[in-house]
Amino acid sequence: MLRYLSADYVFPASSEPVKDGVVVLNESGEVIDLLDPNQGLTTPGKIEYYQGIIVPGFVNSHCHLELSHLHGKIPQGTGLVTFVKAVISQRTADEEEVLTAMKTNDQLMSDNGIVAVGDISNNHFSKSVKENSRIYYHTFVELLGFDPEKAETVFNKALKLKFDFAPLPASIVPHAPYSVSEKLFGLLREYSESHRNLCSMHNQESRAETDLFMNKSGGFPDFYKMLNLDLNFFKARYQSSIQCILPLFSAKQRTLLVHNTYTSPEDIGVASASGKEITWCFCPNANLYIEGRLPDIDKFLAYDFKITVGTDSLASNDKLCILSELKVLKEYFPELPFSQTIRWATLNGAEFLGIDKRFGSIEKGKTPGLNLIENVGGLELTAHSTIKKLI
Ligand SMILES: [Zn+2]
Numbered sequence: 001m002l003r004y005l006s007a008d009y010v011f012p013a014s015s016e017p018v019k020d021g022v023v024v025l026n027e028s029g030e031v032i033d034l035l036d037p038n039q040g041l042t043t044p045g046k047i048e049y050y051q052g053i054i055v056p057g058f059v060n061s062h063c064h065l066e067l068s069h070l071h072g073k074i075p076q077g078t079g080l081v082t083f084v085k086a087v088i089s090q091r092t093a094d095e096e097e098v099l100t101a102m103k104t105n106d107q108l109m110s111d112n113g114i115v116a117v118g119d120i121s122n123n124h125f126s127k128s129v130k131e132n133s134r135i136y137y138h139t140f141v142e143l144l145g146f147d148p149e150k151a152e153t154v155f156n157k158a159l160k161l162k163f164d165f166a167p168l169p170a171s172i173v174p175h176a177p178y179s180v181s182e183k184l185f186g187l188l189r190e191y192s193e194s195h196r197n198l199c200s201m202h203n204q205e206s207r208a209e210t211d212l213f214m215n216k217s218g219g220f221p222d223f224y225k226m227l228n229l230d231l232n233f234f235k236a237r238y239q240s241s242i243q244c245i246l247p248l249f250s251a252k253q254r255t256l257l258v259h260n261t262y263t264s265p266e267d268i269g270v271a272s273a274s275g276k277e278i279t280w281c282f283c284p285n286a287n288l289y290i291e292g293r294l295p296d297i298d299k300f301l302a303y304d305f306k307i308t309v310g311t312d313s314l315a316s317n318d319k320l321c322i323l324s325e326l327k328v329l330k331e332y333f334p335e336l337p338f339s340q341t342i343r344w345a346t347l348n349g350a351e352f353l354g355i356d357k358r359f360g361s362i363e364k365g366k367t368p369g370l371n372l373i374e375n376v377g378g379l380e381l382t383a384h385s386t387i388k389k390l391i
Contacts (some may be wrong), residue, residue, distance in 0.1 A: 057369025059349025062310025
């Protein structure tokens with residue numbers, strides 16, 4: 001039996017919003033049609049009407065489900081180096097507690113209208129949750145190793161973890177410029193040249209990262225001293241981290257650069273000229289939680305880049321909710337149109353993950369999931385907007 005769902009607006013993400021549009025779905029949630037009654041398209045009598053805007057299911061392109069048990073445990077506003085120290089000291093916990101927190105928040109993400117997630121993993125604990133979830137997960141197995149002597153060991157461990165996640169989709173990715181040695185980047189590049197390996201990396205999340213690469217100063221040298229790692233192998237580069245690291249990426253893979261809180265206009269220009277296929281991901285709530293500031297998002301808009309949205313983990317966020325991220329963007333960048341940020345949160349994420357045949361927009365043949373955004377002002381979010389998962 002077909003279902004007919006309508007609202008003040010239907011925003012397909014792939015095309016312009018349709019006032020009083022009607023989405024026709026079959027029993028498996030596949031879009032059969034999108035009708036525009038204002039253009040004389042006949043609609044049947046039995047329509048479910050809603051107040052608000054119907055949008056496709058959200059794609060959360062950056063999350064760490066395995067850190068869900070850290071909700072509320074890490075202090076806010078300390079800056080990244082202190083944040084990372086706190087996560088390291090608290091991330092090991094009882095396996096049952098970790099699993100329960102993951103299950104709960106997988107369900108909450110689904111309730112918040114999220115249909116697909118790009119999820120960072122350092123261990124296999126999330127596999128059973130992902131296998132049984134309604135959500136599509138792509139797992140980014142993370143490489144973490146600044147000591148060049150350990151590069152092979154770290155890479156082989158990641159390779160094994162990627163196989164442990166099979167048959168779920170997974171790829172191997174670097175954690176951040178300050179935590180992956182050039183040698184390890186080299187091994188990843190070699191691998192990415194001959195394997196399909198979607199890439200994602202935390203980028204310029206703190207000033208300390210810039211200080212490390214520019215002149216080997218900031219918080220990271222002391223941080224590595226604390227971890228008993230002799231940094232003699234690392235020399236100041238007199239360039240920002242992204243300018244040093246970009247040449248180390250394979251040109252064959254799409255790369256998601258996440259956070260970009262301290263990315264300068266010059267860095268954006270260098271990225272644009274690099275010939276690498278780069279998508280920028282913003283996680284505004286996490287940036288405010290850790291560093292108390294946001295990226296200069298308007299500076300990215302001068303280029304033809306794709307942009308996506310992520311929640312990051314519950315170590316640095318109150319909830320895993322894409323609408324909540326969009327509301328922060330609306331608050332701090334009121335000039336950003338709803339139609340643009342919704343595309344970041346749906347179609348662009350789906351395209352990055354390579355799942356846009358199924359997700360990301362309300363188009364015939366897709367099963368994108370449907371969300372209703374309520375308490376809106378016409379076609380704009382308000383501070384009171386809420387999300388209701390329809391399908
Ligand atoms: Zn993250």
